[in-house]
Amino acid sequence: MWTVWTVWMVWMVCLVPTTSEALCTEDDGYKVRLSIKTALGGDAYEWNESEMFFFKATLAFAMRTYSGGEQYDVSNILVCDETLRVSFVFVVTKPSNTSELVPRTEVENAIKKSRHRINSAFLLTDQTLDFVGINPTLAAPIQYDTPPWLIAFGVVMGLVCAGIVALLVSTFLNKKRSKKSADEEEAGRGNGILCESIRGKDGLFNQGLVDDDRLTKL
Amino acid sequence: MPFEVPQSPKESRPSWDNPMQFVLACVSYAVGLGNVWRFPYLCQMHGGGGFMIPYLIMLFVEGIPLFYMELAIGQKMRLGSIGAWSAISPYLGGLGIASVVTSLYLCLYYNVINAWSFWYLFHSFQAVLPWSDCPVNSNRTAYLEECEVATPTQYFFFRETLNISSSIDENGGVHMGLALCLLLAWLIVYLFIVKGVKSTGKVVYFTATFPYVVLIIYLIRGVTLHGALNGVKYMFTPKMEQLANPQTWINAATQIFFSLGLGFGSLIAFASYNHHNNNFENQAITVSLINSGTSIFASIVTFSIYGFKATFNYESCLERMRLLLMNTFELAEDTVHIDNISFWITDLNRTQPEQIAAIASRIETCSLEAVEGTGLAFIVYSEAIKNMPAAQLWSVLYFFMLLLLGMGSMLGNVTAIITPLRDFKVLAHSLSNETLNGLVCLFCLLLGFGFTTRSGNYWFTMFNEYGATFSLLFIVLLEIVTVSYIYGLKRFEKDIEDMLGRRPNWYWKIMWVAVSPLLLISLFVFYILNYIQGGAPTYQAWDKDVVREELTQIRLGLRSDSEISCVNLCAYSHIEMTVTRKSM
Numbered sequence: 001m002w003t004v005w006t007v008w009m010v011w012m013v014c015l016v017p018t019t020s021e022a023l024c025t026e027d028d029g030y031k032v033r034l035s036i037k038t039a040l041g042g043d044a045y046e047w048n049e050s051e052m053f054f055f056k057a058t059l060a061f062a063m064r065t066y067s068g069g070e071q072y073d074v075s076n077i078l079v080c081d082e083t084l085r086v087s088f089v090f091v092v093t094k095p096s097n098t099s100e101l102v103p104r105t106e107v108e109n110a111i112k113k114s115r116h117r118i119n120s121a122f123l124l125t126d127q128t129l130d131f132v133g134i135n136p137t138l139a140a141p142i143q144y145d146t147p148p149w150l151i152a153f154g155v156v157m158g159l160v161c162a163g164i165v166a167l168l169v170s171t172f173l174n175k176k177r178s179k180k181s182a183d184e185e186e187a188g189r190g191n192g193i194l195c196e197s198i199r200g201k202d203g204l205f206n207q208g209l210v211d212d213d214r215l216t217k218l
Numbered sequence: 219m220p221f222e223v224p225q226s227p228k229e230s231r232p233s234w235d236n237p238m239q240f241v242l243a244c245v246s247y248a249v250g251l252g253n254v255w256r257f258p259y260l261c262q263m264h265g266g267g268g269f270m271i272p273y274l275i276m277l278f279v280e281g282i283p284l285f286y287m288e289l290a291i292g293q294k295m296r297l298g299s300i301g302a303w304s305a306i307s308p309y310l311g312g313l314g315i316a317s318v319v320t321s322l323y324l325c326l327y328y329n330v331i332n333a334w335s336f337w338y339l340f341h342s343f344q345a346v347l348p349w350s351d352c353p354v355n356s357n358r359t360a361y362l363e364e365c366e367v368a369t370p371t372q373y374f375f376f377r378e379t380l381n382i383s384s385s386i387d388e389n390g391g392v393h394m395g396l397a398l399c400l401l402l403a404w405l406i407v408y409l410f411i412v413k414g415v416k417s418t419g420k421v422v423y424f425t426a427t428f429p430y431v432v433l434i435i436y437l438i439r440g441v442t443l444h445g446a447l448n449g450v451k452y453m454f455t456p457k458m459e460q461l462a463n464p465q466t467w468i469n470a471a472t473q474i475f476f477s478l479g480l481g482f483g484s485l486i487a488f489a490s491y492n493h494h495n496n497n498f499e500n501q502a503i504t505v506s507l508i509n510s511g512t513s514i515f516a517s518i519v520t521f522s523i524y525g526f527k528a529t530f531n532y533e534s535c536l537e538r539m540r541l542l543l544m545n546t547f548e549l550a551e552d553t554v555h556i557d558n559i560s561f562w563i564t565d566l567n568r569t570q571p572e573q574i575a576a577i578a579s580r581i582e583t584c585s586l587e588a589v590e591g592t593g594l595a596f597i598v599y600s601e602a603i604k605n606m607p608a609a610q611l612w613s614v615l616y617f618f619m620l621l622l623l624g625m626g627s628m629l630g631n632v633t634a635i636i637t638p639l640r641d642f643k644v645l646a647h648s649l650s651n652e653t654l655n656g657l658v659c660l661f662c663l664l665l666g667f668g669f670t671t672r673s674g675n676y677w678f679t680m681f682n683e684y685g686a687t688f689s690l691l692f693i694v695l696l697e698i699v700t701v702s703y704i705y706g707l708k709r710f711e712k713d714i715e716d717m718l719g720r721r722p723n724w725y726w727k728i729m730w731v732a733v734s735p736l737l738l739i740s741l742f743v744f745y746i747l748n749y750i751q752g753g754a755p756t757y758q759a760w761d762k763d764v765v766r767e768e769l770t771q772i773r774l775g776l777r778s779d780s781e782i783s784c785v786n787l788c789a790y791s792h793i794e795m796t797v798t799r800k801s802m
Binding site: 033035036038085087137138139140141142148149150151152153156157160161164167168 | 346549551552
């Protein structure tokens with residue numbers, strides 16, 4: 001009995017890793033690339049075992065959130081093909097049956113849903129934490145009630161119209177005023193014909209020829 | 219004879235409050251958008267610093283003498299272009315009309331540029347500049363395709379600003395936003411010229427000086443940008459071999475010619491409001507030098523912006539290559555830097571040639587080549603601005619400066635139309651100053667709406683490239699030949715002595731009699747040859763599918779000929795009319 005149990009244990013221990021290796025392929029899972037140094041520069045952290053554990057935990061969290069509470073665990077995330085680039089392939093197994101994989105589309109939707117949380121966990125962005133094949137959902141454009149350009153336009157337009165109206169009104173008032181004073185001056189005019197004939201010539205208007213100087217009262 | 223009440227002496231011609239206003243008005247008119255983007259583009263096309271040589275030669279040989287001549291005519295005759303040329307010789311009233319018609323055409327389309335400036339200016343008041351990112355498609359998975367293939371700045375200009383159609387025949391509707399901006403532009407022009415010279419004279423204090431403030435600010439910002447010195451270095455390394463290319467000299471001559479705004483009648487109009495003894499000789503030299511100096515100054519700013527943009531593109535290209543290599547060959551991040559990319563490529567070519575071959579189509583050779591400014595300052599500059607820190611501030615400043623430059627030039631253009639009109643006594647008595655100015659602005663606004671349609675930019679290009687060039691050369695050639703030979707150099711000299719108190723010295727006389735006319739004739743001949751050789755005129759059309767500008771033929775040659783024939787017709791018919799009238 002004990003021998004049978006030992007053999008079974010040895011078989012399990014040997015087989016499970018190979019089984020998990022067989023499960024982890026790029027066709028069934030997703031390739032991930034992290035560009036930590038590009039994103040953080042001097043503050044970049046070292047990618048090591050703990051970080052990888054954190055990543056698996058984050059993925060498990062994403063699966064749990066998407067599936068509405070199914071008990072995904074770190075052991076359900078299988079990782080392989082790790083490179084110095086800091087890229088690897090991962091697959092997700094079902095918590096109920098560890099030899100069965102969660103379909104790709106489900107994994108994709110789960111990641112899309114929690115993408116922002118995953119990015120923030122690693123201080124990265126959609127471009128520096130790249131899930132090959134999962135396009136980031138782009139930020140929605142900001143919706144304005146009134147387009148801001150219309151507001152700026154309205155302000156300037158209002159000022160210009162006010163300026164034009166002010167100028168025209170002042171010109172009109174000035175004209176009325178000068179017409180009134182010209183009407184008062186007309187009474188003392190004489191020799192108007194001579195003024196008429198030289199009116200068009202600029203610069204040759206000789207005040208001396210016009211007898212309209214109100215101040216020379218005899 | 220009925221007793222006629224004399225009008226007050228104030229009916230005499232209005233004038234500038236002081237000579238400074240006149241100088242600033244000329245500066246404001248001459249310094250325009252061409253100084254900021256056309257000159258740097260030509261400079262870069264014709265060998266950087268070396269272009270200065272033909273440019274300065276043309277300035278002294280062609281620009282200043284012709285400028286002097288126009289100011290002299292205006293100040294002496296004290297009438298707009300129609301009246302002035304009619305006074306010189308009755309046959310030449312048509313020349314004045316031609317000037318006015320050219321100014322009218324220019325007014326129609328030039329204010330559209332101001333409308334674009336307003337559009338960009340108002341759109342700068344947003345958290346994120348709208349031309350910095352592509353808009354996303356409906357399910358937010360990717361950017362709009364048209365924007366992806368082009369760049370966000372191109373997309374913003376061609377699609378969101380112009381909503382351009384595929385050819386000049388497809389009219390589309392009027393772009394409401396642009397139409398509103400055009401309305402605003404014309405209202406502002408009206409506000410500036412409503413009282414004629416009295417209002418224009420006050421406005422030019424601001425429109426002539428503030429652009430320099432912005433240029434200085436931009437100069438400081440520009441030369442401190444990363445990679446700016448690459449651009450400035452490129453500008454100042456002369457490529458002397460370009461001097462052997464005749465196109466360089468032709469472009470220099472044309473640039474001086476158009477930059478100073480000769481032939482439109484604006485200078486004559488401005489000078490007609492001067493006092494009889496105003497010293498326009500010094501002013502002519504001053505304004506011309508200021509204009510050229512501004513071109514050179516602006517090109518330093520522009521080249522530093524170009525350098526920044528070219529460096530930015532270069533470094534983005536290198537970054538893309540680095541990412542490509544890292545991802546394809548799974549190399550660690552700190553092994554590939556932007557300095558050792560070429561080393562890596564050669565090394566990998568040796569060790570893993572098949573993989574290199576597989577990605578060969580995506581490998582780009584990054585080079586720091588000068589960015590080609592196709593004259594579309596709205597695309598090149600806005601692209602550079604979006605990458606600067608505090609982009610909104612720089613954007614507002616820049617487009618405000620463009621507006622001031624454009625408005626300043628518009629003042630001259632509209633004055634060139636209004637002054638001759640006011641010289642006609644009939645109009646002057648029946649309509650007040652404000653009403654006449656308003657009618658002219660309204661007329662130009664209504665016609666200008668055609669440029670805000672979806673095919674409007676094509677019309678604009680046609681007017682810009684084919685509308686004025688030819689006729690202006692003809693007009694100015696006729697002007698200088700008239701003054702030197704028909705009116706007579708002796709009479710002209712005497713007029714100048716009458717105004718200034720001294721005769722023009724031998725330099726001016728040689729220029730007016732011999733050099734400038736010869737130069738203009740050769741330019742004119744060149745343009746005719748080019749026109750004949752060039753075949754059907756073409757324009758660049760935005761192909762929505764290919765998302766690029768493609769050369770398209772103008773189906774009807776009528777449009778390009780219309781202006782020229784109108785000008786010729788106007789000139790000749792008037793000449794004929796005056797001849798018949800004289801012989802009766």
